[in-house]
Amino acid sequence: MDGLDDIVEEFLVESHENLDQLDTDLVALEQEPDSRERLSSIFRTIHTIKGTSGFLAFGRLEEVTHVGENMLSRLRDGVLALTPERTSVLLRMVDTVRSLLASIEATGGEGGVDVSAVVAEISAAMEDRPAPASSPAVATPAPAAAVVAESAAAPAADAAEAAAEVVAEAEAVVEAAAEVAVEVAVEEPVHEEAPDEHADEDHHEEHPDGGSGPAGAARPEGQGGQQRRAVADSTIRVDVDLLDSLMLLVGELVLTRNQIVQYVGRSTDTDLVRASQRLNLIASELQEGVMKTRMQPIDHIWSKLPRVVRDLGIQCGKTVRLEMEGKDTELDKTLLEAVKDPLTHLVRNSVDHGIESPDRRRAAGKSPEGVLTLRAKHESGQVVVEVADDGAGIDPVKIGAKAVERGLVTADQLSRMGPQDVLQMIFAPGFSTAAAVTNVSGRGVGMDVVKTNIESIGGTIEVESEPGRGTVCRLRIPLTLAIVPALTVECAGDRYAIPQISLQELVSLDAEKAANAVEEVGGAPVYRLRGELLPLVRLTDVLGLTSDRHDGHVVIAVLRSEGRRFGLVVDRVINTEEIVVKAVGGQLKAIGLYSGATVLGDGAVALILDVQALARRALRTETAERQEAREAAAAGSVAAETERQRMLLAAIGEGRRVAIPLDTVTRLEQVRAESVERVGNREVVQYRGAILPIVRLDRHLGAYGTSEREVLEVIVYSDHGRSVAIVVEEILDIVDGGAAVRSDIDDLGLLGSAVLGDKVTELLDVRAAILAADPAFYATDHSPALLEV
Amino acid sequence: MTTATDTPARATSGQLATFRLDGDLYGVEVEHVQEVLRSQVLTRVPLAPPAVAGLINLRGQVVTAIELRERLGRPPRPAGTDAVVIVVRLHGEAVSLLVDSIADVVDVDATDFEAPPDTLDGQARELIRGAYKLDGTLLLALDVQKAVGA
Numbered sequence: 001m002d003g004l005d006d007i008v009e010e011f012l013v014e015s016h017e018n019l020d021q022l023d024t025d026l027v028a029l030e031q032e033p034d035s036r037e038r039l040s041s042i043f044r045t046i047h048t049i050k051g052t053s054g055f056l057a058f059g060r061l062e063e064v065t066h067v068g069e070n071m072l073s074r075l076r077d078g079v080l081a082l083t084p085e086r087t088s089v090l091l092r093m094v095d096t097v098r099s100l101l102a103s104i105e106a107t108g109g110e111g112g113v114d115v116s117a118v119v120a121e122i123s124a125a126m127e128d129r130p131a132p133a134s135s136p137a138v139a140t141p142a143p144a145a146a147v148v149a150e151s152a153a154a155p156a157a158d159a160a161e162a163a164a165e166v167v168a169e170a171e172a173v174v175e176a177a178a179e180v181a182v183e184v185a186v187e188e189p190v191h192e193e194a195p196d197e198h199a200d201e202d203h204h205e206e207h208p209d210g211g212s213g214p215a216g217a218a219r220p221e222g223q224g225g226q227q228r229r230a231v232a233d234s235t236i237r238v239d240v241d242l243l244d245s246l247m248l249l250v251g252e253l254v255l256t257r258n259q260i261v262q263y264v265g266r267s268t269d270t271d272l273v274r275a276s277q278r279l280n281l282i283a284s285e286l287q288e289g290v291m292k293t294r295m296q297p298i299d300h301i302w303s304k305l306p307r308v309v310r311d312l313g314i315q316c317g318k319t320v321r322l323e324m325e326g327k328d329t330e331l332d333k334t335l336l337e338a339v340k341d342p343l344t345h346l347v348r349n350s351v352d353h354g355i356e357s358p359d360r361r362r363a364a365g366k367s368p369e370g371v372l373t374l375r376a377k378h379e380s381g382q383v384v385v386e387v388a389d390d391g392a393g394i395d396p397v398k399i400g401a402k403a404v405e406r407g408l409v410t411a412d413q414l415s416r417m418g419p420q421d422v423l424q425m426i427f428a429p430g431f432s433t434a435a436a437v438t439n440v441s442g443r444g445v446g447m448d449v450v451k452t453n454i455e456s457i458g459g460t461i462e463v464e465s466e467p468g469r470g471t472v473c474r475l476r477i478p479l480t481l482a483i484v485p486a487l488t489v490e491c492a493g494d495r496y497a498i499p500q501i502s503l504q505e506l507v508s509l510d511a512e513k514a515a516n517a518v519e520e521v522g523g524a525p526v527y528r529l530r531g532e533l534l535p536l537v538r539l540t541d542v543l544g545l546t547s548d549r550h551d552g553h554v555v556i557a558v559l560r561s562e563g564r565r566f567g568l569v570v571d572r573v574i575n576t577e578e579i580v581v582k583a584v585g586g587q588l589k590a591i592g593l594y595s596g597a598t599v600l601g602d603g604a605v606a607l608i609l610d611v612q613a614l615a616r617r618a619l620r621t622e623t624a625e626r627q628e629a630r631e632a633a634a635a636g637s638v639a640a641e642t643e644r645q646r647m648l649l650a651a652i653g654e655g656r657r658v659a660i661p662l663d664t665v666t667r668l669e670q671v672r673a674e675s676v677e678r679v680g681n682r683e684v685v686q687y688r689g690a691i692l693p694i695v696r697l698d699r700h701l702g703a704y705g706t707s708e709r710e711v712l713e714v715i716v717y718s719d720h721g722r723s724v725a726i727v728v729e730e731i732l733d734i735v736d737g738g739a740a741v742r743s744d745i746d747d748l749g750l751l752g753s754a755v756l757g758d759k760v761t762e763l764l765d766v767r768a769a770i771l772a773a774d775p776a777f778y779a780t781d782h783s784p785a786l787l788e789v
Numbered sequence: 790m791t792t793a794t795d796t797p798a799r800a801t802s803g804q805l806a807t808f809r810l811d812g813d814l815y816g817v818e819v820e821h822v823q824e825v826l827r828s829q830v831l832t833r834v835p836l837a838p839p840a841v842a843g844l845i846n847l848r849g850q851v852v853t854a855i856e857l858r859e860r861l862g863r864p865p866r867p868a869g870t871d872a873v874v875i876v877v878r879l880h881g882e883a884v885s886l887l888v889d890s891i892a893d894v895v896d897v898d899a900t901d902f903e904a905p906p907d908t909l910d911g912q913a914r915e916l917i918r919g920a921y922k923l924d925g926t927l928l929l930a931l932d933v934q935k936a937v938g939a
Contacts (some may be wrong), residue, residue, distance in 0.1 A: 245935055388884055494833060543835035584844070585853040585884060587938075591836050597851040605832040605844040605851050 011052050011193060012105050013235060015097075016044040017594055023095050026087060032302040033082040042090075043072040049097065060115045061100045064268070067122045068093040080126065090127040092118055205375065217764035241331065243294050250283075250290045251483055251580040257283040258577060258601035261264070261311060287578075288484065295330040298376045298385070301340045302327060307345055309372060312351045318740035319369045320351055331383045335477055337387065338457045342450040346387040346473050347372065349447070354471050364468065366390065381751040382501055383479060385679065394465040396422040406431060421564065423463050425453040455612055458484065458499065458581075458595065476501060486579045488606060489557065489570040490547035495606045496570075497579050497598055502611035505567065508571060511552030518554060527556060527567055527734065534558065537618040538569040539609075542593070547571055561615035566612070577601065581608060649761060650715070650728035650766035652698045657761040659754065660715065667716040668731060673709060682773070685714075692716070698726045700764070701750070724773040802899045805921075807892040808875060811863040815888070815929045816895060816921070821877045824893050828871035829854070842887050847876060853921060854885045855937055862912040877933055884937040895928060897921045905929075 022045050029038045050065035063545040068090065074080040096118045103111035163575045180438040197652050257279055264276040308320050312318040353369030356362075362368050375386040396419040403409050403425045425431060460475040478484055478501055486497040487506075491670040500598065507529065509517055518527050518536065538555065541549040556567040579598040584607075588594055595610040647659040669687070676694065683694040694714075699705075715726040751763040770777050805816030805850075806825075831843030831854055842856040854874065866872060874888040898921075905917045906913055916935050921928040 255849055494835075547836055584851065585882065587838060587841055587853060588834055588844075591834070593836060594834070597832075599846050599849055601849065603846055604830065605846045607832070607834060607844070691912040 001756070008056060008104065008108075008341050011056060012101055014146075015052075016047050016100055018048065019094055019098060019101075021045065021581075023091070026091055026094070029082065030084065030087050036076065039072065039076045039624060042708070043069065043076050046072060046093075046699055047274055058100070058104060058110055060105075060110045060113065061097065063119060064096050064100070064122075065116045065294055068097075071126050074126065078172055087124050089118075093122060110162075121518065126290070133572055143168060148399055150369055164405075172552055179333045198421070210668045220552040225531055235439050237742075238293070238301075240294075243290070245335075246290050247294065248726065253283050254287055254483060254578055255333050255580055255599055255601075259603060262601040272341070291332070291479070291483075294333050295327045296333050296336055297330050298383075299324075299327040299334055300334065302374060302376075305344065305374070308344060308347060311633075312348055317353055317357055318351065318355055318356055321371050323371060323373045324375075326376035329378060329383060331477060331479060335383075335457055336477075337377060338453065339475065339477060342453045342461075342475070343387065345447075345450050350387055350389040350391065350471065350473075354389035354393075356392050360392075378479075383477045385475040385477065390470040393467040393471050394423055394426065395467050396465075399423060399425055399670050402430065403431065420464075424466055426463060427461065441773070460501070460503065460612065483578050483580055485576060486608065487557065487576050488574040488579075488600065489539075489555075490572040490574055491539045491543065491547070491570050495574060495600060495604065496539070497556060497606050498559070498568070498611065499595075499608065501578065502559045502561060503615075504560050506740075507554075507556040507558060507567070507627065508573075509554040509556070510609070514552055514554040525569075531557065533733075534565060534567045535619065536567045536569055537614070539572075540569075542614060542618050559615070562614050564615065564619070566619060579606075579608070647761075647763075648715070649732040650697070652701060652703050652711070654698075654703045656701070656703050657729070658697060658764045659761045660726070660764045660766060665715050665717060667718075669714045669716055671712045671714050671725070671727075676759050687716075687725070688721070692723055692725045693774040694725045694727055695769055697764070698729065700769055700772050701764075717766070722774070722777055724770050724777060725771055726773070793834065801902075802897060804894050805897055805928065805930065806875070806894050806906065808873065808888040809890045809892055810857055810861065810888050813929060814923075814926055815857075815931050815933050817875070817877065817886075817933050819894055821879065821933050823876040823883060825877045826874040826876065829874050831895045842872075845874065845885055847883065847885070850883060851877065852885050852899075854887055856887045858887070858889075859937065860912075860936055861909060861916060866910070877937070879933060879937060881887075895921075895923065897923075897928065897930075902930075 012763070022042055025038050025042050025045075029035060029042070032038070032753075045130070046065050046069050050062055050069055053061035053065060053288055071080065071086070073091070075082055075086070082085070096115055097636050099113045100110055101112050101117070101637045103109065126774075139320070150780045178315050198353075202235065260276055264273055267273060301418055302324055309320050309322045350372050351370075353370065356364070356366075358368035361370065371390045373386070373388040375388065376385075377384055400409075400414045400417070400422045404411050404414055408425060408428050408431065409417070413630055415631065427447045427450070431447065451461050454475055454477070457477065459475055461475050463471065463473050465471040478499070485500040487500060488495050488497050490496075507527070518525055520526070521533070525538070527534045527536055534556075538547070539545075555573055557570060558565060558567050579600070582598055584594060584597050588597075592613050593610055594607045597605055598608055600606050648662050648665050650660065652658050671685050671687070676683050678684070679691070683696070684691045686692070709729075712727050713729065713731055715728060715731075717724055717726065751765050753760055753762050804819040806819050806822045807814055807816040809815075826847075829845045829847075831845060833843045834837070834841055840855050840859040842854040842859075845852045845854050856872075866887075866889065870889070873889065873891050875886045875888060875891070876883055877886060878884075901922045902919055903922065904919050905914050906920060909917060916930045916932050919932040921930060
């Protein structure tokens with residue numbers, strides 16, 4: 001079935017349903033031959049199959065249904081009267097259609113099913129000739145024989161289906177039916193032979209269509225018969241409420257399972273342990289199974305978007321091509337419903353604001369046709385949905401200006417935000433950048449509503465944009481709402497659950513390491529995670545509790561929220577657990593730190609932390625505190641040009657530390673000492689096909705580091721196509737320069753000194769250092785042979 | 790929650806489930822009461838209003854517990870005495886009230902009803918619909934809606 005096209009599969013399911021209806025209708029029609037309604041219904045069914053088969057290029061199916069349709073239309077219009085012969089012929093047509101469908105399902109093609117006989121019969125029946133095939137049935141080849149033999153058996157089959165009181169009628173056709181049915185019923189008494197369809201159905205379940213076709217007809221395509229059940233009988237409509245209540249029960253089961261597994265963990269009874277392991281396994285599988293019943297491909301909501309994009313494109317005078325990747329990514333139906341509106345809004349937004357008009361696109365050197373790409377994929381237990389356009393992008397400067405104008409942030413706050421953070425402000429309530437309010441979007445409600453909606457289902461949203469290149473909105477949605485994987489942590493003696501969706505990694509530091517690795521930047525604790533500074537938030541501080549951990553160990557849960565990372569310091573990590581989210585009362589929702597509560601394995605209640613809210617609350621106050629500290633420091637002194645600059649800290653030997661403004665650093669590299677060559681009295685190194693002049697900072701500043709190193713740490717600075725390399729002993733850190741206490745004690749090659757990271761650090765006069773390496777660096781229009789970068 | 794709807798309910802006859810709190814007798818309408826439990830393990834909720842005593846696991850359902858002593862401005866329950874939990878159901882949501890001890894279900898008559906005594910202080914006064922004069926004691930009718938709206 002995997003090989004079947006979706007459309008074909010849908011066609012098969014639909015046709016099988018229709019055919020079953022058709023059988024009933026045809027039989028009922030015999031009872032009331034004048035019923036227009038039934039005839040019309042039959043006609044419609046055959047017409048639909050004919051139309052679709054023509055479309056799908058199933059020629060023979062089309063041929064059969066076409067003649068059938070002809071006859072039906074005449075019957076319907078009263079040109080022909082319905083006689084039992086004609087009914088039989090029609091039933092035979094239905095069976096032939098079934099055989100064809102079975103063959104299509106099994107092999108993807110129409111296979112060897114012969115239709116000419118039945119087509120001839122129908123044509124004959126229309127002209128009121130006696131059916132040519134009824135007597136030489138035995139002589140016709142196998143499939144046809146099956147079909148033809150059934151012509152005799154048909155009344156029996158009909159009656160059998162309708163009421164099963166067939167004996168009298170059946171006896172009339174026993175002889176004919178026996179021709180075919182003999183292999184099944186040969187040893188049975190004659191009077192039981194006729195309803196052998198029932199016997200077949202009851203005792204030979206591998207032929208599910210035995211009830212409507214004779215055994216012989218089912219035989220040759222037994223394989224197909226099984227396949228058919230796979231498609232037609234394997235789908236069933238179920239009330240979503242029923243699934244919801246099942247899901248709830250499974251949730252409870254998971255909780256009970258957790259409890260039992262925990263109790264049994266303390267037990268030594270091996271039988272009990274084994275039983276609990278089995279329970280564990282089954283509960284997990286059941287949970288997965290029930291979850292699957294609620295899964296639907298995201299295409300269900302995407303399928304409406306091409307129209308939206310098209311209409312909106314025309315309305316805005318833009319040409320937009322919609323591309324979709326990962327259509328079959330599945331997620332919970334409830335979630336699917338919940339993301340429908342936000343997603344539509346994002347798409348509308350992209351078309352309306354993101355993608356430029358064809359003229360502007362042409363002017364920007366892009367194809368006049370904009371491309372809007374929807375992507376969906378599973379990623380570590382979440383569904384990631386992206387709405388990406390190749391439009392004008394979002395200018396952080398504009399966003400920032402708007403945010404200040406709207407009073408969402410102060411200019412001062414803005415100046416300290418990274419461009420990525422600035423972008424996220426489009427989700428702030430009351431924010432809209434549309435220059436003009438259109439009837440599409442731009443009323444200032446929207447992105448914040450999108451964000452609220454996404455967060456209400458436990459998802460996150462972030463935006464990335466490159467001016468001129470386009471914008472990507474990325475939604476992360478949990479697979480299902482009711483049961484989420486979570487990390488349980490302990491803080492001040494209580495346990496809390498953190499949804500895994502926000503968790504990136506865990507860092508555990510022993511007392512010795514923690515003392516060094518956790519540093520203070522302007523009063524705010526940070527941790528250097530693989531060279532990147534991670535702001536730390538102590539959960540005890542946020543919750544107003546006192547930690548009961550006094551051994552100096554630090555456990556950090558690295559969390560991501562709205563594109564930012566931060567570390568949550570907790571007392572202990574307990575374990576990861578599947579938790580069932582329970583709503584909390586209004587009083588607790590109002591606190592805005594908990595997204596719900598759950599019952600843990602031991603029956604205790606634990607609060608689920610709302611990571612987004614936590615980040616918003618904690619990081620903002622941290623920033624405010626840091627700002628105060630900074631202002632206090634700034635009041636003391638000094639040099640405005642390096643204010644609030646990010647500084648790269650480097651060691652140059654003899655315990656001296658030098659700070660270099662980060663914006664003068666292009667790259668950090670490592671260079672092997674033996675690759676350093678000399679040109680005149682200068683040192684150079686070959687770097688990316690060019691010659692890079694070197695300045696050794698230790699010598700430049702009169703320190704004497706260990707120069708006998710094999711690998712040199714190099715800071716590359718490039719400007720106007722020229723580069724120099726500054727050699728230091730070790731790259732230490734990147735810090736916020738603004739928080740430091742400065743003094744203007746300086747020396748040759750230095751601008752002054754400051755306290756950065758609790759140590760006195762020299763501020764490098766970068767210009768002087770660069771000139772020491774390459775005296776011509778700042779001379780424009782001067783192109784010495786030495787440099788050709 | 791609106792006072793308009795509360796007013797006709799002020800002097801009603803019916804059954805009140807009664808309980809004791811700091812020496813006084815209180816009552817809530819029987820139809821609101823889902824069940825009464827012995828003391829339960831409470832999970833505290835940091836930063837919650839002081840009247841929120843914590844969360845209770847009620848057969849897999851998480852229920853907020855309101856400390857009624859705090860709500861009514863009474864001193865904390867003496868150490869060593871366990872609270873009794875009255876689970877009430879309002880608008881389909883279960884909330885629990887922590888009280889000192891549970892008493893009988895009492896039939897009350899509207900004719901015995903009077904407005905809250907003037908001696909009641911402000912905080913408690915808002916939560917008390919009024920008093921039923923019983924033999925030898927006063928039964929204070931608690932406004933459950935307001936009491937759980939901590």
